[in-house]
Amino acid sequence: MAIDGRCLPNLAQLDFFVDEFVAYCDETLDLGKLRPHYSISRIRDAHHAWRDDLARVGAAEPNLAEGMDHLKQCGHLAYWLRRMAPVIDYEDVLKAAEDDPEPYPEEAAFRSMITGYGTEYLAFDFGRKICSIYEELRVDRGTPFQHPAITATYIKDTCHMLKFKHVSPHSMYLIYRSLFL
Template sequence: MSDYNLLSADVFSKMESLEWFKGFVVHQYGDSARAARLYPKIQAVRLFDAHHQWQQDVDRVSKYELDSGTPDHYKQCGHLVYWLRRSSPVVEWVDASNNLGDAEGLPDLPEHAQMKELLLKYGNEYLAFDLGYRICRYFEVSREDNPLSEDGRLLTPDYLRTISHFLKTKNVSPHAMYLILKSLFLR
């Protein structure tokens, strides 16, 4: 198991460390893109910016929002998705399917092609949303009173394409992202 596992109740406290945050995002983005046999090239300074802005927002929300105190996973992920998307850390893609010199240089399967198309068009948007969504799903599945199974609330390709397009072409606030994430797990 990787040190950068998002299936951990202390994932937010770990993300407070800039170094852990950078390694975590690089690892998670790489895992998510692997299905399309793409590997993201990530610019560290953009991750620094996302981390800094996310931390400032979480601190501000902790002090001045309705209930004060530590924001729940939806609110933290809403701000995380917003700043990762806005900082756009993926600056280039390496396509392993074009490299015939290694074992991955094989033609794409249809599901690989769909994911590759999504990532090439909306990579930063999709990966930011996917990370926030997966963290929220972990917290919801982990609740004792939650009827979701481990794979509960999986999203359709059409939904993922739509939300990625929406995040790329619209100005979606962190608070709107919070509501989007929370609405996905309403009972």
């Protein structure tokens, strides 16, 4: 996965977007010994809706002469990834193993999160990782960057809210903003 300081401009290209999101999901879900099954058309739909939102908001907001920052872009990105739900199923890699091993406790906890909130987790975490890289690269900070300590409870509560409440792209922006104060 190539999340770096050029990630957001590169994600504007559909093929790059599809490849990066698939690579992110493969890598992330491997933590729980799960293999994702995708709907490429839903990934494309999420990309199209995200890019349309950025263009619409950019045209309507006179105070965005320099464009939307990474937090705003990722708020819209997470919103559309959650809405389009491009990961449609998960294959249990452990069941395919000959000796059918039990997952380690960390794997079991992650699998439980994905079972209940897979779409929400992947959307939130993908955007959060992009925001984190951009925050690391900021030069206007008064203090050195420290990755925020995010608890499992915080992630679960956020995913629960994303699943059962209407959370706008602007709300996602505020969530990301609050993480990187």
